[in-house]
Amino acid sequence: MLSAMTNVIAAPTFRPLYDQIKILLTQSLVAGEWKPGEAIPSEVELAARFGVSQGTVRKAIDELAAENILVRRQGKGTYVASHVEDHARFRFLRIHADTGNTIYPKSEFLACKRDKASPLVARALELRPGAPVHMIHRRLLFSGKPLVLDEIVVSAVLCKGLSSTQLNEYNGSLYSFFESRYGLRMIRAEERLTAVAADDKAASILEVAPGTPLLAVNRIAFTYGDKPVEWRRGLCHTDGHSYVNELG
Amino acid sequence: MLSAMTNVIAAPTFRPLYDQIKILLTQSLVAGEWKPGEAIPSEVELAARFGVSQGTVRKAIDELAAENILVRRQGKGTYVASHVEDHARFRFLRIHADTGNTIYPKSEFLACKRDKASPLVARALELRPGAPVHMIHRRLLFSGKPLVLDEIVVSAVLCKGLSSTQLNEYNGSLYSFFESRYGLRMIRAEERLTAVAADDKAASILEVAPGTPLLAVNRIAFTYGDKPVEWRRGLCHTDGHSYVNELG
DNA sequence: GAGTGGTCTAGACCACCCC
DNA sequence: GGGTGGTCTAGACCACTCT
Numbered sequence: 249m250l251s252a253m254t255n256v257i258a259a260p261t262f263r264p265l266y267d268q269i270k271i272l273l274t275q276s277l278v279a280g281e282w283k284p285g286e287a288i289p290s291e292v293e294l295a296a297r298f299g300v301s302q303g304t305v306r307k308a309i310d311e312l313a314a315e316n317i318l319v320r321r322q323g324k325g326t327y328v329a330s331h332v333e334d335h336a337r338f339r340f341l342r343i344h345a346d347t348g349n350t351i352y353p354k355s356e357f358l359a360c361k362r363d364k365a366s367p368l369v370a371r372a373l374e375l376r377p378g379a380p381v382h383m384i385h386r387r388l389l390f391s392g393k394p395l396v397l398d399e400i401v402v403s404a405v406l407c408k409g410l411s412s413t414q415l416n417e418y419n420g421s422l423y424s425f426f427e428s429r430y431g432l433r434m435i436r437a438e439e440r441l442t443a444v445a446a447d448d449k450a451a452s453i454l455e456v457a458p459g460t461p462l463l464a465v466n467r468i469a470f471t472y473g474d475k476p477v478e479w480r481r482g483l484c485h486t487d488g489h490s491y492v493n494e495l496g
Numbered sequence: 497m498l499s500a501m502t503n504v505i506a507a508p509t510f511r512p513l514y515d516q517i518k519i520l521l522t523q524s525l526v527a528g529e530w531k532p533g534e535a536i537p538s539e540v541e542l543a544a545r546f547g548v549s550q551g552t553v554r555k556a557i558d559e560l561a562a563e564n565i566l567v568r569r570q571g572k573g574t575y576v577a578s579h580v581e582d583h584a585r586f587r588f589l590r591i592h593a594d595t596g597n598t599i600y601p602k603s604e605f606l607a608c609k610r611d612k613a614s615p616l617v618a619r620a621l622e623l624r625p626g627a628p629v630h631m632i633h634r635r636l637l638f639s640g641k642p643l644v645l646d647e648i649v650v651s652a653v654l655c656k657g658l659s660s661t662q663l664n665e666y667n668g669s670l671y672s673f674f675e676s677r678y679g680l681r682m683i684r685a686e687e688r689l690t691a692v693a694a695d696d697k698a699a700s701i702l703e704v705a706p707g708t709p710l711l712a713v714n715r716i717a718f719t720y721g722d723k724p725v726e727w728r729r730g731l732c733h734t735d736g737h738s739y740v741n742e743l744g
Numbered sequence: 745g746a747g748t749g750g751t752c753t754a755g756a757c758c759a760c761c762c763c
Numbered sequence: 764g765g766g767t768g769g770t771c772t773a774g775a776c777c778a779c780t781c782t
Contacts, residue, residue, distance in 0.1 A: 262778070264751060290767060301753045306768085314562075316744055322768050323760035340743045346688075437743040440594075442734035443691040443709035461691035461709035466738075486690035490714075493741055495588045495685040496564055510759070512770060538748060549772045554749085570749050571779030751777070758770070 269298055269308035277317070277328065278472045284330035284427055288318065291326070317435060317472075331423040331434065338421060340437055340469070343396065343484060344492045353388040353396070355422070358453070360384045360412040362404060369401050372468050372479045380404035384415070386422075387453060395489060397453050401479040406432060423469075432477060437469040441491065446483070454485045463491060517546055517556035525565070525576065526720045532578035532681055536566065539574070565683060565720075579671040579682065586669060588685055588717070591644065591732060592740045601636040601644070603670070606701070608632045608660040610652060617649050620716050620727045628652035632663070634670075635701060643737060645701050649727040654680060671717075680725060685717040689739065694731070702733045711739060 273288075282288045291309065295302045309326055312318040316339070319327045331337060338352055345351060363383040370377040381401050388396035400422070402410070407430050418425045426432040444464045451458040462483045469478040484491070521536075530536045539557065543550045557574055560566040564587070567575045579585060586600055593599060611631040618625040629649050636644035648670070652658070655678050666673045674680040692712045699706040710731045717726040732739070 266751080292767090303754085304752060307751085309768095320768065321761090323762080323766080325767060342741075342743075439741045439743060440738040441689060441711065441741065442738045443711040443732070445709050459707070461693050463689065463691040463711070467743075484691070490688040490690045493590075493687045493689065495590075495687060495715075514770080540748090551773085552771060555770085557749095568749065569780090571747085571781080573748060745782090746780105747782105748780080749778085751775100753775080754773095756770100756772080759768085761765105761767080763764085763766105 265300055266304050266307040266311075269294075269300065269305060270311055272298065273308060273312060274317075274472060280431065282328050283431075284328045284433055285332060287325040287327050315435070329433075331421060331427050337424060340423070340434070340467075342439075342491045342493060343390070343486075343489050345390065345489050347488070351391050353390045354392075355415075356387040356389065356394075357412050357415045358385040358387060360410060360415060363401075365401070365403075369479045373401070373403060373476050375403060382407055382410045384410075386415075390489060393487070394454050395485050395487065397450055397483045399481045402426075402432075402477060406430060406477060426478075433471055434469045434478065435471055437467050437478075440466045442466075444483070446485075450483050454483070456485055460485065462486075465491070513548055514552050514555040514559075517542075517548065517553060518559055520546065521556060521560060522565075522720060528679065530576050531679075532576045532675055533580060535573040535575050563683070577681075579669060579675050585672060588671070588682070588715075590687075590739045590741060591638070591734075591737050593638065593737050595736070599639050601638045603663075604635040604637065604642075605660050605663045606633040606635060608658060608663060611649070613649070613651075617727045621649070621651060621724050623651060630655055630658045632658075634663075638737060641735070642702050643733045643735065645698055645731045647729045650674070650680075650725060654678060654725060674726075681719055682717045682726065683719055685715050685726075688714045690714075692731070694733075698731050702731070704733055708733065710734075713739070 276282060289297070291302050291305050294305045298305065309318055309320070313320050316329055319329050321327060329336065331339070361383055363381050365373065365375050365377055365379045365381045367377045369381065370379060382404050384398070384400040386398045386400070387394050388398065404410070407426070414429070415425065423434050426434070442464045444462055446454065446456055446458055446460045446462050448458050450462065451460060463486050465482040465484060467478070467480040467482070468476050469480070471477050524530060537545070539550050539553050543553045546553065557566060557568070561568050564577055567577050569575060577584065579587070609631055611629050613621065613623050613625055613627045613629045615625045617629065618627060623629070630652050632646070632648040634646050634648070635642050636646065650658070655674070662677070663673065671682050674682070690712045692710055694702065694704055694706055694708040694710050696706050698710065699708060711734050713730040713732060715726070715728040715730070716724050717728070719725050
């Protein structure tokens with residue numbers, strides 16, 4: 249049985265019940281009690297477990313659903329969000345064709361090698377500098393045109409035995425790969441965009457002239473509990489395509 | 497008195513009550529019954545007016561608050577969101593210094609002239625090609641450095657008598673100007689980003705070499721009812737700064 | 745203390761999915 | 764028909780703001 253009134257004597261902060269439920273649910277998710285794609289217990293069941301009303305559980309689930317951590321399906325149940333599902337496979341992809349057609353890109357993995365975390369990456373991923381990481385290079389083709397060159401870094405501790413062949417054999421988005429192979433689920437990401445000129449290497453891979461303006465997209469992706477787990481730098485040749493964003 | 501059951505005989509769609517309340521509230525906002533910055537009636541008052549429970553009104557207001565159309569203030573009331581208020585003055589500005597310091601830019605209006613809507617702008621703003629518009633040119637300085645060159649187009653019908661002197665005399669963000677001067681409130685915006693090379697004109701205004709890679713930010717801003725009212729093209733010299741975005 | 749939004753409850757009923 | 768989420772209600776009480 250939980251209580252919002254545990255702060256009777258000199259308690260400075262007030263924590264609503266649904267907030268505590270939210271934390272409990274998140275803990276269960278982190279602990280892997282329910283895996284991505286699976287259903288969590290029904291609202292009435294959770295209400296009984298936590299000793300609160302269904303309305304309170306609902307509010308907690310509502311917020312987790314708003315954060316894309318859970319997915320509600322009327323008549324069926326509430327599910328743990330997953331990158332494996334079709335509708336969520338390219339949730340973080342913001343590059344779209346100017347024609348409006350949504351054609352998903354094809355991945356080409358160019359390399360996957362073990363490396364040591366640079367100071368920059370280490371800070372972003374909260375690792376010590378020099379910690380073992382995997383560095384992935386890949387190219388994305390939109391309708392056959394090479395538009396994006398990605399440099400992706402993940403901790404080698406979290407992704408043991410990652411290799412080019414595994415990546416090439418897998419059929420699906422990178423995040424669904426991380427999820428199904430390592431149980432690593434990306435919840436949200438922060439991106440910082442700048443404009444840069446293509447260097448010789450990028451130019452040759454993207455098949456453009458050196459000096460061509462490219463969109464540089466730096467990303468840090470987070471898993472449960474705001475833990476940073478992926479660092480990424482994408483170079484995008486915005487030819488007939490653009491980075492689409494909605495401001496609320 | 498409203499009812500969710502008006503669809504007794506062969507009604508194909510179901511509209512929750514709170515959704516209908518939401519529409520009624522939006523209509524009052526469009527009609528100007530409550531102006532930006534003002535308080536709307538209390539929840540109990542609205543519940544009485546619409547003949548529903550407070551909970552239903554709450555849910556409607558919750559959603560409008562999530563869309564940044566209303567702002568709740570505990571103990572005080574619910575207010576119509578406004579760009580004039582400090583915390584919302586740069587709600588749509590995504591350019592931030594890489595140092596983390598949030599220093600707001602200074603506007604320099606270079607020109608404001610009457611023009612005719614190009615086919616591109618006309619389509620974006622749902623005007624007929626050649627319709628009268630105002631074209632604003634301005635430069636934004638971050639800590640004294642000219643980083644952004646904006647070309648902004650609004651309908652001359654919506655913004656009668658807009659002039660450079662007015663813009664220069666006004667002290668605040670452009671959207672708070674539109675709001676207080678013309679009652680035009682921007683609710684949301686869509687942006688499309690690409691990387692381009694600076695042409696001679698942009699280069700001289702931004703004090704960079706011609707050909708320097710710039711971030712091109714195309715924006716369409718919408719007011720109540722998803723009506724497009726502003727078209728904008730920004731060129732940004734991302735020097736020590738970047739376009740920051742959060743992916744949910 | 746009065747008024748506002750914010751939380752929590754218990755219960756009724758509806759819409760949707762699947763057996 | 765039974766289970767799940769979704770809506771709506773009425774009422775109690777809490778937290779916050781202002782006077």
